[in-house]
Amino acid sequence: MSIFERLSAGDVRALIEAYPLAWVCAAGEDGIEASLLPLVGRYDEDGMLIELIGHLMRTNPLHALLKRRPQAMILFKGPDAYVSPEHAGKRDWAPTWNFAQARVGAEIAFGESFTGTSLDILIDAMEAGRAEPWTKDELGPRYQEMVEQIVGFRARVTSVSNRFKLGQDEQPEVLRTILESLPDAATTQWMQRFNTERLRGEAD
16 A cells, blocks of 8 residues: 555545535546535544535536436545645755545435435534534525525445545655745645654654
């Protein structure tokens, strides 16, 4: 297994919670359909991803396609940044691109009665932590009009593969230089997450 794939269930969960807008892709007779959809993960007692909750417009071509053939590939992408030799402080160092991604295979099940619940789950997840969380009741009659145009779904996870390339292969002194000079705050935060022990050891 690659050093970039040695991840915990918590790492995958952190990526999905921080970057919930994912490409949902499906193959049909005429090619691939794909849409960006916000998804919320559900996890077992060991923290493993077992299900994703979402919704889409009934008029979205994915809806008809996934009803006929419910297999989907779901792609989550986290932070990414180009890393120049300038950031590494070494002119004889090759440039690279750091990133985090997760690919989830899933079986999609639509549920007419599940649509309201799927919206509640998404709203609760997205509004959590806000000083004044928004509620669907504030839409008034418009809420029901909107609900009639969408359908909720559960995506039962059948496979997960990940690649988090975040500087795990760099020499500690080069890694520290990159972290100090790379202007992308989100990427550097994730790089620090995946190199905590190495950076601590260098400091000691």
